[in-house]
Amino acid sequence: MSSWMRKTQIYLLAFIVLAVQLGIIAPGGEVAEAAKKEIAAKPYMGWSSYSMQVWESSNGGNGGQWITAEQIKAQSDAMHEKLQPYGYEYINVDAAWNGGMDGYGRPIPSTTLFPDGLQEVIDHVHANGQKFGLYTIPGLSSEAYDQDLPIYNAPGCSMKDIGDPAKESDYWGFGYKIDFSDACAQKYIDSIADLYAEWGVDFLKFDSVTPGSGISDLSLDARMT
Known part of the structure; x- marks a missing residue:
């Protein structure tokens, strides 16, 4: 050319x-x-709950109220009616959607925000011809490590095999860095990916991936190395 x-x-x-x-x-x-x-x-054109969370929080409210089944479905319906013909197709749910973890250290949706289950919301988004996005961060929950939970579908693997409590995994210090030199680590990540796939999640937003997200040097390295 x-x-x-x-x-x-x-x-x-x-x-x-x-x-x-x-x-x-x-x-x-x-x-x-x-x-x-x-x-x-x-x-990637669509809507993210993050914008509403930030707006509400900056005005003295609780940003978490925007991550409800009712709000997400309302935004999905509005986008379907007004913007979808122009290529807008993603409904992305940001932080605070989860309500804990299951017995294998995998995140589970909040039953308070989604009384009929997150699956019902995902199905609604898909029925509108849209794609559903979800938020996550790197690392291993300190609670999962302390309880040494087993890794799903990985006999002989548990959280203390893969977690490093001496290293933080994210900007806020929520979890421990995962040691990917251990083969069990990939099995844990696969178990979460498979779970999201079962739900029908189309898009993942990874936050606090360092260096670069809040910390630009190598003092906190959250890459999967």
């Missing part, structure tokens, strides 16, 4: 983005066409 053609594509993309921001063109038209032609990649 010539230098002139590359410059033309860049200028075209810049114009399309600016036009969408100014409301000159609808986001579902030229932007989608640009993505098809590989001039621009289509971003």
